[in-house]
Amino acid sequence: MQNLTLELACQQINELFRAHAEWLFVPSEGGAQSLRRDDLDVAVVHGKLMFSCWTENGNRWWHILGWHWNGQLLELETSRRLGRERALMQLVPRASAKHVAILIRAARELRCERLAQLAAAFEPETRIERLSLSRGTKPGQPGRYAQIVLRRWRERIAVTGPIVPSRPGVVDAFLSSALLWFQRTSFEQLWLIASPELLKPLLYRVALLRNALSDIVRVFTVDDELTTLREEPCPDKQELWKKKLARFPPVAAATPSELSAAIIAEAPDAIDIVHSRHGETLRYFGLPFARVRSLLGREKIWFGIDRAHRRLLDETTLNEWQELLRDLREHRSAAALDHRHASYRAAPEAWLESMLRRDITRLDPGLIIAPLHAQFRTARGAKLGIRPIDLLALRQDGRLVVIELKVSEDREHVLQGADYWRRVEAHRRRGHIAKAKLFGERIISNEPPLVYLVAPTLCVHPSFQTLAHCISSDIEIYRFDINEDWRSGIRVMRRQRVNA
Numbered sequence: 001m002q003n004l005t006l007e008l009a010c011q012q013i014n015e016l017f018r019a020h021a022e023w024l025f026v027p028s029e030g031g032a033q034s035l036r037r038d039d040l041d042v043a044v045v046h047g048k049l050m051f052s053c054w055t056e057n058g059n060r061w062w063h064i065l066g067w068h069w070n071g072q073l074l075e076l077e078t079s080r081r082l083g084r085e086r087a088l089m090q091l092v093p094r095a096s097a098k099h100v101a102i103l104i105r106a107a108r109e110l111r112c113e114r115l116a117q118l119a120a121a122f123e124p125e126t127r128i129e130r131l132s133l134s135r136g137t138k139p140g141q142p143g144r145y146a147q148i149v150l151r152r153w154r155e156r157i158a159v160t161g162p163i164v165p166s167r168p169g170v171v172d173a174f175l176s177s178a179l180l181w182f183q184r185t186s187f188e189q190l191w192l193i194a195s196p197e198l199l200k201p202l203l204y205r206v207a208l209l210r211n212a213l214s215d216i217v218r219v220f221t222v223d224d225e226l227t228t229l230r231e232e233p234c235p236d237k238q239e240l241w242k243k244k245l246a247r248f249p250p251v252a253a254a255t256p257s258e259l260s261a262a263i264i265a266e267a268p269d270a271i272d273i274v275h276s277r278h279g280e281t282l283r284y285f286g287l288p289f290a291r292v293r294s295l296l297g298r299e300k301i302w303f304g305i306d307r308a309h310r311r312l313l314d315e316t317t318l319n320e321w322q323e324l325l326r327d328l329r330e331h332r333s334a335a336a337l338d339h340r341h342a343s344y345r346a347a348p349e350a351w352l353e354s355m356l357r358r359d360i361t362r363l364d365p366g367l368i369i370a371p372l373h374a375q376f377r378t379a380r381g382a383k384l385g386i387r388p389i390d391l392l393a394l395r396q397d398g399r400l401v402v403i404e405l406k407v408s409e410d411r412e413h414v415l416q417g418a419d420y421w422r423r424v425e426a427h428r429r430r431g432h433i434a435k436a437k438l439f440g441e442r443i444i445s446n447e448p449p450l451v452y453l454v455a456p457t458l459c460v461h462p463s464f465q466t467l468a469h470c471i472s473s474d475i476e477i478y479r480f481d482i483n484e485d486w487r488s489g490i491r492v493m494r495r496q497r498v499n500a
Contacts, residue, residue: 020093105142112146161193172412248436286350334487398445468498
């Protein structure tokens with residue numbers, strides 16, 4: 001009778017193990033560890049119920065004296081060494097990725113339905129025709145945006161908005177998703193619903209759309225609890241130039257320090273320098289590897305690819321410094337044999353930028369070589385999702401050029417470029433760029449900037465042209481397709497105006 005009871009317990013516990021792919025094993029002593037179900041086993045050995053699992057110290061066995069499963073936690077009362085050691089162990093099943101995705105989808109679908117009800121109640125005679133989630137980043141994953149179709153008489157309205165907390169930096173991803181969904185179907189209006197944090201950057205971008213599109217777009221804000229919907233006025237393009245802007249400080253000519261000049265001499269074709277208020281950063285084909293800082297009136301060098309493990313360059317670390325340079329020469333090179341090496345794969349856009357900084361005429365012979373501003377910031381801080389412009393250049397005819405680089409497919413490429421145009425144009429209209437002498441004594445033309453969107457031919461996102469057609473034709477956007485092996489030398493394969 002006792003053997004039948006042990007066999008039944010053995011079967012039940014093993015069925016529990018097989019029901020969950022991964023378990024968190026919490027012993028009475030020592031740290032918890034994650035185990036797969038194949039690492040766990042229960043068997044009847046010599047009339048005893050024995051539990052075994054693979055631990056950090058190898059495979060271990062325990063005699064099970066008692067067990068309890070409450071639906072969420074398995075507790076085992078165990079003993080070892082003929083009962084001299086007793087321990088209470090806990091095993092917690094970890095939810096599978098599929099199960100977590102199901103829970104997330106259910107929660108997002110609930111918020112999607114509440115948002116749809118709120119939108120339908122905003123205007124009379126409006127009903128919900130369909131609602132769903134946008135596509136996730138991976139197959140089977142729930143999306144971050146609600147996609148709601150409302151019907152009012154014969155009019156169909158597309159309504160979309162984030163149903164998860166969203167910071168201003170995701171505004172391009174949200175608007176790209178909304179415009180692509182809107183373009184795939186036939187609607188009479190597009191409602192964009194955003195959190196208050198997302199409102200300003202969203203309004204700025206809506207003002208840059210074609211008139212035929214911006215005229216049918218309405219923007220709303222909603223609170224986190226999805227209880228109140230409020231319509232916000234959309235500014236036109238002329239209202240964008242009324243915003244107050246801080247001037248640029250005058251740009252002084254920067255010369256490298258003696259230490260930086262000595263480092264650059266190690267590989268002048270590969271190493272460049274980025275100046276900042278706190279010193280100088282040395283980059284090897286765009287990859288930061290050394291910093292020169294002044295400490296108590298003396299310049300010192302810190303080196304290392306990993307920010308958390310930088311070393312001070314002195315006699316004791318000279319060998320490590322030389323080893324770092326050898327590693328960069330071997331692996332951060334177009335001729336590198338191992339394309340999977342971290343030094344080769346890191347910061348590819350910075351690599352492309354560093355090559356263009358040396359000779360921007362590879363992209364357009366009409367551009368002046370210097371000055372050329374990389375990672376140019378039009379505002380201080382990171383409010384409203386503000387990011388630096390990859391390159392700000394000047395043509396021989398005096399027109400400013402905003403250059404945005406990508407080396408992999410990026411759906412936000414077009415909207416990023418349009419927003420950078422807005423920020424540069426706002427400063428140009430006020431004369432800030434000319435007064436700061438960003439391009440020395442050269443005269444800035446009284447014309448809006450051009451936008452150059454650069455990417456390898458096979459890395460242009462499939463939706464690039466669709467999104468480009470959404471942008472006002474007043475903004476001159478050009479697509480530059482470059483060769484796939486750009487590390488060996490940049491060649492422009494095609495140049496095309498995309499939103500005429």
